[in-house]
Amino acid sequence: MNKLPFERPIIKKLNTGISNKFGLRTELEPITNIDGVPVSELIKDYGTPLFVISESTIRNTIHEAKRAFETRYPKVQFAWSYKTNYLDAVCRIFHQEGSWAEVVSRYEYDKALSNGVSGEKIIFNGPDKSEDDLVTASNNGSLIHIDHFDELYTLIEISGKLKKRPKVAIRVNMDTGIFPQWDRFGFNYENGEAMEAINKIMNSKKMEFVGLHAHIGTFMLSAGAYDVEASKLAKLAFEFKMKYGSNIGYIDIGGGFASRNTLKGAYQTGKDTAPSFDDYAEAITNALINSQLDTDDMPLLILETGRALIDEAGYLLGTVIANKKLSDGRRSTIVNFGVNILFTAFWYEHRINPEKEYSGHNETTALYGPLCMNIDQIRDSIQLPPLKKDDNLVVSCVGAYNMTQWMQFITLRPRIVLIDTEREVHVIRNKESNKDITALEYVPNHLDKI
Amino acid sequence: MKVNKNIAVSESGFLFDSMSGDSYSLNPIAAEILRLIRDTKNPEEIKQELLKKYDVSQSAIDKSVDEYLFTLKKLNIIK
Numbered sequence: 001m002n003k004l005p006f007e008r009p010i011i012k013k014l015n016t017g018i019s020n021k022f023g024l025r026t027e028l029e030p031i032t033n034i035d036g037v038p039v040s041e042l043i044k045d046y047g048t049p050l051f052v053i054s055e056s057t058i059r060n061t062i063h064e065a066k067r068a069f070e071t072r073y074p075k076v077q078f079a080w081s082y083k084t085n086y087l088d089a090v091c092r093i094f095h096q097e098g099s100w101a102e103v104v105s106r107y108e109y110d111k112a113l114s115n116g117v118s119g120e121k122i123i124f125n126g127p128d129k130s131e132d133d134l135v136t137a138s139n140n141g142s143l144i145h146i147d148h149f150d151e152l153y154t155l156i157e158i159s160g161k162l163k164k165r166p167k168v169a170i171r172v173n174m175d176t177g178i179f180p181q182w183d184r185f186g187f188n189y190e191n192g193e194a195m196e197a198i199n200k201i202m203n204s205k206k207m208e209f210v211g212l213h214a215h216i217g218t219f220m221l222s223a224g225a226y227d228v229e230a231s232k233l234a235k236l237a238f239e240f241k242m243k244y245g246s247n248i249g250y251i252d253i254g255g256g257f258a259s260r261n262t263l264k265g266a267y268q269t270g271k272d273t274a275p276s277f278d279d280y281a282e283a284i285t286n287a288l289i290n291s292q293l294d295t296d297d298m299p300l301l302i303l304e305t306g307r308a309l310i311d312e313a314g315y316l317l318g319t320v321i322a323n324k325k326l327s328d329g330r331r332s333t334i335v336n337f338g339v340n341i342l343f344t345a346f347w348y349e350h351r352i353n354p355e356k357e358y359s360g361h362n363e364t365t366a367l368y369g370p371l372c373m374n375i376d377q378i379r380d381s382i383q384l385p386p387l388k389k390d391d392n393l394v395v396s397c398v399g400a401y402n403m404t405q406w407m408q409f410i411t412l413r414p415r416i417v418l419i420d421t422e423r424e425v426h427v428i429r430n431k432e433s434n435k436d437i438t439a440l441e442y443v444p445n446h447l448d449k450i
Numbered sequence: 451m452k453v454n455k456n457i458a459v460s461e462s463g464f465l466f467d468s469m470s471g472d473s474y475s476l477n478p479i480a481a482e483i484l485r486l487i488r489d490t491k492n493p494e495e496i497k498q499e500l501l502k503k504y505d506v507s508q509s510a511i512d513k514s515v516d517e518y519l520f521t522l523k524k525l526n527i528i529k
Contacts, residue, residue: 006506009480009518011465011525014473325517329524361463361477386477388510 057313068277084306159206169211215254234291259311314399338369
């Protein structure tokens with residue numbers, strides 16, 4: 001006789017009171033497969049924790065984003081934000097879809113080159129570019145986005161050593177009505193510093209001034225802020241044209257589009273509150289089209305969208321280590337993935353689902369990671385099925401920042417697989433070994449013996 | 451081990467404590483264990499019954515049932 005699946009017995013007190021006005025379902029749909037590949041098979045073959053990336057979701061999402069912008073504006077170019085997820089396999093999917101590379105360090109710059117991106121299609125952002133970085137980027141014809149005057153003067157100083165005139169843009173910061181205003185990067189618009197930087201570039205006659213860039217914030221839940229940003233950049237581009245007589249080559253609107261994750265403390269879910277690509281595109285393209293810029297020669301619109309393009313393509317599979325009761329009677333569950341690998345647990349209330357069907361009865365539990373550190377808390381309180389040791393969970397929307405900001409802390413970082421569009425599973429990053437980590441260490445002779 | 455007299459449980463797993471006025475919901479296995487207690491089974495017998503019926507290890511049954519019975523006692527549902 002086949003035995004029945006076992007679910008841990010639970011008893012839950014029923015509280016009467018005002019019902020939830022949104023009437024959200026508390027029953028969790030199990031996630032039994034990802035792109036048609038059974039989760040149980042992935043776990044059997046690769047163990048947990050395991051990051052899983054869906055190539056189909058990446059391609060569908062970039063198609064959707066391109067459609068939203070290209071149907072509204074004549075010249076659009078996406079540049080893949082390397083820091084969001086710089087696994088080579090992931091970057092190459094975006095490059096196959098026509099994205100340029102947007103990098104913020106020499107490490108990322110070299111990664112983009114090794115991924116086959118030509119120098120002219122690399123945007124070099126960030127406050128930290130060494131003299132050697134600037135020489136390399138200039139000689140490769142990359143687009144250098146100048147962040148501060150020290151960088152601008154360095155470029156003027158080194159221009160004699162360069163084979164090519166550096167192609168430069170300036171990063172502009174501005175008030176778009178959101179709080180906090182990001183003013184630590186670039187030159188300020190309102191106080192005239194941005195125009196001053198442009199004047200210095202033009203007067204030096206040593207650089208080719210090709211564009212304007214801004215990046216107003218992160219996880220922007222208001223598309224209206226992009227309207228303000230695009231309007232101010234268009235106004236600056238128009239002032240440039242009035243003064244120097246030429247059109248600006250491109251306007252780079254930066255990144256910051258929200259994904260469908262739910263921010264901690266948010267009243268409604270991210271799915272309900274995040275603007276769509278159409279919302280963002282409408283705000284940005286309307287502002288540019290309705291500006292004073294010449295409609296026959298509009299600048300190229302560059303987008304450095306990262307999070308909104310990759311977050312939903314990532315899953316994390318994990319396993320329950322133990323159940324415990326806390327001193328006040330609350331339940332807690334310990335799982336084998338912590339904040340060291342799920343870094344975004346500091347920001348989001350991730351959607352976490354069981355991997356198997358269950359009776360539909362949930363219980364409230366605190367969800368802790370495996371680290372022997374008090375900060376390792378995935379969720380203070382979450383409704384989950386009655387989990388027992390060795391049950392598996394699927395965390396959704398983890399494609400952005402986790403695989404770049406994760407830490408090798410206490411445990412080693414896990415394997416990452418990609419499910420391609422033909423449902424083939426490929427390991428795209430192996431799990432770390434002790435050897436990988438200690439390979440960079442040296443023990444002085446006097447410490448040979450202990 | 452006995453279920454207190456003031457406890458009423460429906461087939462679907464709705465439990466009402468007429469003494470305190472509290473009500474609870476039980477998942478199917480929690481309700482089944484309560485039925486076994488009513489049938490005067492002791493903890494060992496309950497675990498054996500469940501082991502025969504469900505795909506579960508002895509240690510998982512031990513931990514789950516012991517913890518559940520502890521909770522039922524704390525809530526004055528059984529004594």
